[in-house]
Amino acid sequence: MFAPTDHIPAQELMRRQDAVRTHLQAVAPEAGGILVFSRLNIYYLTGTFGQGVLWLPLSGEPVLMIRKGVERARLESRLKHIVPFKSYSELEPLCSDAGSPLTPTLAAVMAGLTWQLGNMLAAKLKSYTLVPGDHALALARMVKSEFELEIMRRCGAKHHKCMHDDLPGVIRPGMTEREIAHKSWEVFFAEGHMGILRMQAHGEECFLGHVSAGSSGNYPSGFNGPLGLRGEHPGSTFMGSEHKVWEKGEPLLLDIGFQIEGYHSDKTHAYFAGPASAVPDDLRRAHDFCVEMQNKVADMARPGTTPAELYAYSVEQADKRGFSEGFMGLDGNKVPFIGHGIGLAIDEFPPLAKGFDLPLEKGMVIAIEPKQGIRGKAMVGIENTFEVTEDGARSISGDSFEMMPVVD
The missing domain is CATH 3.90.230.10 (Creatinase/methionine aminopeptidase superfamily)
Known part of the structure; x- marks a missing residue:
């Protein structure tokens, strides 16, 4: 019924994702991927200004989990996996179901979270180790x-x-x-x-x-x-x-x-x-x-x-x-x-x-x-x-x- 106003080319999105992956290996070599929370960085990596969380693994397909606006995100983004979610407790099963499970150590773009949400994330993912990954995004966007x-x-x-x-x-x-x-x-x-x-x-x-x-x-x-x-x-x-x-x-x-x-x-x-x-x-x-x-x-x-x-x-x-x-x-x-x-x-x-x-x-x-x-x-x-x-x-x-x- 609806058509998107524009698209970022799939090749451009892949270039950005690969740049973040490359920088992440230098910024946080122990991490198997990065969790992205700020809407601006989600847009940079997916092509939609989504409200939610993006899981970008070092290998495998990214998973975009959206609190509101899944239909719009699917119109605008060329990502394969775009799913609704309500709680950080859902991150683990949603990523596993998409074939891109969370890794034991996760980088996170911490500037995209308030203290309250950061504490909530850590509580929901207490079996995982969270490390800063902000600089990987900054270097990629640079x-x-x-x-x-x-x-x-x-x-x-x-x-x-x-x-x-x-x-x-x-x-x-x-x-x-x-x-x-x-x-x-x-x-x-x-x-x-x-x-x-x-x-x-x-x-x-x-x-x-x-x-x-x-x-x-x-x-x-x-x-x-x-x-x-x-x-x-x-x-x-x-x-x-x-x-x-x-x-x-x-x-x-x-x-x-x-x-x-x-x-x-x-x-x-x-x-x-x-x-x-x-x-x-x-x-x-x-x-x-x-x-x-x-x-x-x-x-x-x-x-x-x-x-x-x-x-x-x-x-x-x-x-x-x-x-x-x-x-x-x-x-x-x-x-x-x-x-x-x-x-x-x-x-x-x-x-x-x-x-x-x-x-x-x-x-x-x-x-x-x-x-x-x-x-x-x-x-x-x-x-x-x-x-x-x-x-x-x-x-x-x-x-x-x-x-x-x-x-x-």
């Missing part, structure tokens, strides 16, 4: 296939069109941040944004993104990023404030994500309320430095370079050039990274930060986001999404990085 890259390139192109070509014609000085946020949504939805941004770090949320005019760019923020914002309300600290007007002579930073078919691009663009000739020298110099850092980090981001090296270079240059105080945020807004992986979530592995020494690989996608806070004034800077190639990272979200003048 390197994108051509199937994934094609989606992300289209996403980035739409993103650039919205922020560079379309938005400057519908925003103007004198608007509140909230009005600018609403105009941004109109433009993004018209271009095909699918309406949700996903973050995977525990407790992090995102809606549209940050709209920060003038001093809002340094407003105290609990979000794990350098750009401050007033937001809508203490109960909804995103988008922009109805009480803050974008005044003439002020920069405006829009840090807004785009999403199609589950995949994201991340982009920050800077605008100025007035002609380009009126941009103050300190803001211009700081913005130019951020653009320079983005381009240099992108050039360095080749297979074999580590995220830690990219971060160390940026911090060293900020220190040498007199930008250390506000680089990547002022005071409590300062963050210890220069960018991050991106894909099905905005905040994917790896962070471009100290201590992350796993070399970059071709096919990884990273967001590079140097920003500079200027005390008492604003924040300026840039962010774009880059595909790692043999010759360095290539922007898939546009190649125009100047602070764009908007005149009323």
Whole structure:
């Protein structure tokens, strides 16, 4: 009676499953398979955003056990074994019946479970040994296939069109941040944004993104990023404030994500309320430095370079050039990274930060986001999404990085 809206090709799903299996043997060599709980990771491995548990054995067929929506899962996923379940006590018999029995040691993606559910799982599977397997999923998702890259390139192109070509014609000085946020949504939805941004770090949320005019760019923020914002309300600290007007002579930073078919691009663009000739020298110099850092980090981001090296270079240059105080945020807004992986979530592995020494690989996608806070004034800077190639990272979200003048 019903047809699915789309399918992930079976070959692509098999590639992902095999990548997780390969990484699992290094991450948890004692485990005979991995239990996956988060809906995002279930989607990655099955093609359906299922609520339940996926058992992916090292050998044998995966088994997807669904609490609700079995019919939809069977429409969308090409897995052979998709069955209903209600209790973790059913995992053992359901997997055995499917011909893929649980193994004595089970890896689990533990970030996908609350403490309560984790304790319940351990109680129901007390005869099994549970070990962490999260990193196997992170490493598999880190390197994108051509199937994934094609989606992300289209996403980035739409993103650039919205922020560079379309938005400057519908925003103007004198608007509140909230009005600018609403105009941004109109433009993004018209271009095909699918309406949700996903973050995977525990407790992090995102809606549209940050709209920060003038001093809002340094407003105290609990979000794990350098750009401050007033937001809508203490109960909804995103988008922009109805009480803050974008005044003439002020920069405006829009840090807004785009999403199609589950995949994201991340982009920050800077605008100025007035002609380009009126941009103050300190803001211009700081913005130019951020653009320079983005381009240099992108050039360095080749297979074999580590995220830690990219971060160390940026911090060293900020220190040498007199930008250390506000680089990547002022005071409590300062963050210890220069960018991050991106894909099905905005905040994917790896962070471009100290201590992350796993070399970059071709096919990884990273967001590079140097920003500079200027005390008492604003924040300026840039962010774009880059595909790692043999010759360095290539922007898939546009190649125009100047602070764009908007005149009323």
